[in-house]
Amino acid sequence: MSGSIYDKPGNATWAQCPSCDHWFHVSPTLLAMDGVDLICPGCAKPFPPADAKALIEN
Amino acid sequence: MPDLRSYLNEIDNAIFRPDTPMSVVQEITALQHAMAARNANPAIFVLQPKLADGTISDMPVLTNLFASRELAAKALGIDDHRDSAKALSNLSSKAIDPVVVDAADAPVRDIVDEGDAANLLSLPALRQHEDDVGHYITCGHIVTYDPDTGIDNMGIQRLWVRGPRLMGCYMLETSHNMINLQKFWSKGEPCPVAIWVGHHPAVEMGAQAKLGYPESHWNVAGGALGEALRLVPSITHGEKIMVPADAEIVIEGFLPPGRIEAEGPFAEFSGYQGPQIPNPVVEVTCITRRADAIYHDCGSGLPDHLVPDNMGMEGAIFALARQVAPSLINVHVPVSGRRFHAYLQFKDPKPGEARDAMMAAIAFRRLKAVFAFDDDIDVFDDRQAMWAIATRVQWHRDVMKLDGLTLAPLDPSAPATGKTITKAAIDATLPTAAKPGQPKPVAPRNRVSDTAFAAAEAVLDGIDITGWPR
Numbered sequence: 001m002s003g004s005i006y007d008k009p010g011n012a013t014w015a016q017c018p019s020c021d022h023w024f025h026v027s028p029t030l031l032a033m034d035g036v037d038l039i040c041p042g043c044a045k046p047f048p049p050a051d052a053k054a055l056i057e058n
Numbered sequence: 059m060p061d062l063r064s065y066l067n068e069i070d071n072a073i074f075r076p077d078t079p080m081s082v083v084q085e086i087t088a089l090q091h092a093m094a095a096r097n098a099n100p101a102i103f104v105l106q107p108k109l110a111d112g113t114i115s116d117m118p119v120l121t122n123l124f125a126s127r128e129l130a131a132k133a134l135g136i137d138d139h140r141d142s143a144k145a146l147s148n149l150s151s152k153a154i155d156p157v158v159v160d161a162a163d164a165p166v167r168d169i170v171d172e173g174d175a176a177n178l179l180s181l182p183a184l185r186q187h188e189d190d191v192g193h194y195i196t197c198g199h200i201v202t203y204d205p206d207t208g209i210d211n212m213g214i215q216r217l218w219v220r221g222p223r224l225m226g227c228y229m230l231e232t233s234h235n236m237i238n239l240q241k242f243w244s245k246g247e248p249c250p251v252a253i254w255v256g257h258h259p260a261v262e263m264g265a266q267a268k269l270g271y272p273e274s275h276w277n278v279a280g281g282a283l284g285e286a287l288r289l290v291p292s293i294t295h296g297e298k299i300m301v302p303a304d305a306e307i308v309i310e311g312f313l314p315p316g317r318i319e320a321e322g323p324f325a326e327f328s329g330y331q332g333p334q335i336p337n338p339v340v341e342v343t344c345i346t347r348r349a350d351a352i353y354h355d356c357g358s359g360l361p362d363h364l365v366p367d368n369m370g371m372e373g374a375i376f377a378l379a380r381q382v383a384p385s386l387i388n389v390h391v392p393v394s395g396r397r398f399h400a401y402l403q404f405k406d407p408k409p410g411e412a413r414d415a416m417m418a419a420i421a422f423r424r425l426k427a428v429f430a431f432d433d434d435i436d437v438f439d440d441r442q443a444m445w446a447i448a449t450r451v452q453w454h455r456d457v458m459k460l461d462g463l464t465l466a467p468l469d470p471s472a473p474a475t476g477k478t479i480t481k482a483a484i485d486a487t488l489p490t491a492a493k494p495g496q497p498k499p500v501a502p503r504n505r506v507s508d509t510a511f512a513a514a515e516a517v518l519d520g521i522d523i524t525g526w527p528r
Contacts, residue, residue: 026333029335
């Protein structure tokens with residue numbers, strides 16, 4: 001039944017820190033910005049979105 | 059002049075003072091959660107806040123100040139919190155112009171730290187929840203001004219303490235402070251800002267009134283207090299940004315143009331974490347404070363955070379809906395619904411009137427659903443509200459869905475894309491009687507007589523029921 005308007009697809013985007021593997025909640029708007037680093041809440045390391053160890057996008 | 063400490067003296071027996079050090083990293087907020095779980099809402103005054111490095115701050119932390127509706131209403135001069143919707147619906151009409159005082163008469167100028175002497179890390183700002191990106195100032199009233207008119211704006215917005223003189227600043231896209239910032243930035247200029255922390259709760263709640271743009275908040279805050287607010291020019295911006303002379307702490311600075319950085323995640327009012335987002339930063343130029351300043355924190359997503367804002371919403375929604383529905387007698391924005399639900403209460407609404415009122419109320423941006431009840435339902439009791447919904451609503455008849463309305467900010471269930479949502483209005487009122495004096499054409503509710511109820515209450519009077527099964 002994929003594609004039904006009654007499916008609950010999820011709406012949150014997650015990034016994984018390349019230094020400490022911590023997953024944290026980020027906005028798609030932030031990921032789309034040029035030159036703005038993400039900042040890991042786990043280890044405080046800043047890193048470009050492209051350097052994220054993994055991303056989960058919805 | 060009434061201020062935070064005069065208010066604390068008034069409510070001395072409603073303050074809980076832990077007698078041991080408590081960490082600013084989650085422990086103080088955990089105490090608020092534990093209290094909320096017990097439905098106990100005293101203010102919390104932590105005399106020995108333990109900082110992240112293990113040292114004890116000499117600045118005490120006050121939190122949970124707004125958690126009690128009863129106390130919050132009384133701070134505004136409202137005897138019964140159930141009357142707040144009506145009382146706050148015309149707050150602007152009670153405005154009192156502020157007065158300007160000399161810096162020598164301003165307690166907030168006891169200590170002035172400018173330039174490198176200013177140190178945000180000296181404040182016992184809390185890291186409230188797991189996975190918050192850092193320590194946040196949660197009860198900072200951010201003051202900016204419209205460069206075209208010079209008129210101030212003010213709003214509480216979260217501030218991430220990133221260093222001795224740097225803060226991330228959450229600025230909602232539609233906020234009036236963001237309009238002011240964009241005006242400065244469009245000219246390539248930094249946006250001047252001052253942030254004040256701690257004052258009489260009437261001032262803090264009045265300062266949050268929902269006003270037009272540009273419209274000064276100082277006189278409405280004075281009206282809420284019942285006397286003129288004492289203001290003093292800020293050190294950095296002079297008379298362009300005034301600050302309350304009787305505040306506890308003032309932080310001054312600029313939002314440099316085009317400097318956008320990551321801010322968050324932060325546990326939000328919805329009870330869910332808001333994501334890391336792009337936001338401006340504040341570069342701090344000066345911190346002034348009282349010699350014995352009290353740091354005022356607000357527990358995000360807790361009653362402390364929700365109660366004062368929801369009471370303000372009740373006033374705004376009452377004013378909107380009452381225009382089309384004279385039978386509207388009350389509005390409650392329950393903590394259970396965060397800021398997404400409003401309960402409207404009617405006395406003998408004419409056919410269609412409850413729906414008219416719900417259509418007016420649903421336009422309020424933050425709401426996702428409004429509910430209509432009769433006056434026999436206590437709209438301040440969620441159990442009664444749910445009972446009415448369960449027993450008076452037929453879903454094919456009593457639900458209205460409206461598509462394409464403004465998205466409620468930070469709604470954790472909002473679609474990942476799109477800028478509008480569907481809202482709902484649910485009519486849980488009963489049909490009206492065919493003629494005056496006749497019973498309503500529905501089954502009567504179960505009742506015991508007043509006499510029998512009084513007798514039962516007398517049996518229970520004075521009995522300790524704390525050990526009884528729940």
